[in-house]
Amino acid sequence: MPTTSVPTNHDAVYAPSVPELIRQMRRKGQLGFFMDAWRDYGDLAHLKLGPRELFLVVHPDHVRRVNVSHADNYDKLETYEGVRELLLGDGLVASRGELWRRQRRLMAPFFTPRAIEQYLPVFVADTEALLDRWTRLAGQGLPIELGDEMMLVTAAVILHTMFSTESSDDMLEIKAAVETMIRYVASDQQSPVQLPRWLPTPANRRYFKASELVHRYIAALLAQRRSLPQDQWPDDLLTKLMLARDEQTGEAMSDALLRDESITIFFAGHETTARTLTFLFYALAQNPDVEQRTVAEITPVLGDRTPTVEDLKRLPYTLQVIKETLRLYPAAPIYARDVVADDQMDGVRIPGGTRVIPFPYATHRHPDFWPDSERFDPERWTAQAEAARHPYAFHPFAAGKRICLGNNFSLLETHVIAAMLIPRFQLRLKPGHQPQVVMEGTIASKNGMPMVINKRL
Numbered sequence: 001m002p003t004t005s006v007p008t009n010h011d012a013v014y015a016p017s018v019p020e021l022i023r024q025m026r027r028k029g030q031l032g033f034f035m036d037a038w039r040d041y042g043d044l045a046h047l048k049l050g051p052r053e054l055f056l057v058v059h060p061d062h063v064r065r066v067n068v069s070h071a072d073n074y075d076k077l078e079t080y081e082g083v084r085e086l087l088l089g090d091g092l093v094a095s096r097g098e099l100w101r102r103q104r105r106l107m108a109p110f111f112t113p114r115a116i117e118q119y120l121p122v123f124v125a126d127t128e129a130l131l132d133r134w135t136r137l138a139g140q141g142l143p144i145e146l147g148d149e150m151m152l153v154t155a156a157v158i159l160h161t162m163f164s165t166e167s168s169d170d171m172l173e174i175k176a177a178v179e180t181m182i183r184y185v186a187s188d189q190q191s192p193v194q195l196p197r198w199l200p201t202p203a204n205r206r207y208f209k210a211s212e213l214v215h216r217y218i219a220a221l222l223a224q225r226r227s228l229p230q231d232q233w234p235d236d237l238l239t240k241l242m243l244a245r246d247e248q249t250g251e252a253m254s255d256a257l258l259r260d261e262s263i264t265i266f267f268a269g270h271e272t273t274a275r276t277l278t279f280l281f282y283a284l285a286q287n288p289d290v291e292q293r294t295v296a297e298i299t300p301v302l303g304d305r306t307p308t309v310e311d312l313k314r315l316p317y318t319l320q321v322i323k324e325t326l327r328l329y330p331a332a333p334i335y336a337r338d339v340v341a342d343d344q345m346d347g348v349r350i351p352g353g354t355r356v357i358p359f360p361y362a363t364h365r366h367p368d369f370w371p372d373s374e375r376f377d378p379e380r381w382t383a384q385a386e387a388a389r390h391p392y393a394f395h396p397f398a399a400g401k402r403i404c405l406g407n408n409f410s411l412l413e414t415h416v417i418a419a420m421l422i423p424r425f426q427l428r429l430k431p432g433h434q435p436q437v438v439m440e441g442t443i444a445s446k447n448g449m450p451m452v453i454n455k456r457l
């Protein structure tokens with residue numbers, strides 16, 4: 001990991017042969033490969049990987065240029081073709097141009113800090129279900145797989161807020177199907193060779209079956225709501241999307257768009273938050289002093305109660321712990337943009353037609369902005385420290401016009417879950433286990449995150 005400034009090596013291009021690239025990716029994984037490229041080639045590392053030419057974007061000035069000041073030149077073109085075709089259709093993450101602008105305008109009001117407070121009771125109820133399970137498991141000494149536990153709670157949250165799904169069988173079925181689709185896309189994107197989709201391979205068959213199930217489920221939900229008078233529709237995100245009208249044209253979303261946006265919210269919103277929570281508990285287990293301070297903050301505020309929005313305002317240190325987790329373990333360690341026309345950054349020519357890879361995992365370790373960057377230190381998040389820092393030294397949610405739509409949602413959800421679980425349970429890594437941090441679409445531990453749960457006294 002670099003400990004000094006990381007100058008851009010202006011002339012060097014890293015262009016390994018294809019067999020060498022495959023060997024390196026196998027050995028280091030995508031995340032390790034890009035981190036080494038940053039260390040060896042600097043803040044605008046220029047890579048030629050097979051037919052692809054790309055630049056890593058690490059320095060906060062460049063993060064700002066790509067996302068904010070020159071955002072129109074860094075678009076989502078062919079880079080997002082795979083997810084568009086296989087998973088998200090015209091949903092917000094992958095769409096662009098006028099369609100994206102209209103959809104973002106329509107959906108933004110449902111995700112403001114005020115608007116999402118409505119979902120607090122859902123966050124609380126789904127965490128209570130987890131609390132019950134953990135109360136039964138605590139003290140048995142058997143490790144749980146924390147990643148799976150967190151995926152279950154965040155999937156429940158998204159399915160309840162989105163669709164008011166009541167049956168837990170439906171919930172598990174939809175969760176499994178969307179996760180099958182996500183895994184398929186992730187492996188499709190990382191694989192050097194792509195077999196035709198029509199081949200009846202087990203992976204292709206699983207994907208099409210899952211995709212059909214999800215599409216059928218959403219179509220049935222839409223039909224069922226339309227069969228009822230509007231005042232009987234549940235007050236959830238799907239109803240809000242169904243009722244939304246474009247202020248300029250008065251148009252409603254088509255059924256295909258309602259489906260694509262629903263899948264998009266599920267895709268974007270559950271795994272990312274689950275990963276954040278998983279690494280948060282890992283960080284606490286590794287830093288008992290931080291853990292103690294967090295418990296000491298939460299206990300007197302909540303006692304035995306579940307949190308309200310007012311309570312959460314009185315838990316600022318817990319929020320600092322969440323932000324520090326997002327710094328060291330950003331759930332989306334990289335994202336990507338296609339370069340529309342030639343540009344220059346820091347004297348380096350960025351040709352149109354190439355790709356830039358904003359790289360939060362590296363920016364968040366940049367020695368010029370984060371001293372002793374590997375240390376987990378929530379003190380970096382006092383209001384004063386934040387105000388003194390470069391505004392784009394932290395971009396776990398991207399930045400600018402395409403900043404994550406669900407950032408407030410995710411922070412509130414994580415705050416609630418953390419505030420309810422941390423004072424009740426102490427989690428410790430299974431003895432001898434050393435997590436291997438990798439990128440599997442989102443940040444993950446390759447060998448899992450087995451944790452032993454104990455009740456706090």
Ligand code: HEM
Pocket residue numbers: 092093094104264265268269270272273276330331332335336396397398401402403404405406407409410
């Ligand atoms: C810790 C949790 C989360 C992280 C780290 C995260 C991160 C991100 C990032 C990096 C992007 C930009 C992706 C790109 O440009 O390719 C993004 C976009 C997006 N996220 Fe999140 N996200 C999180 C949670 C959520 C949640 C909970 C929701 C919904 C409830 C959500 C909905 C979206 C949507 C709709 C977009 C597309 C926005 C647009 O292009 O207009 N995200 N997110």
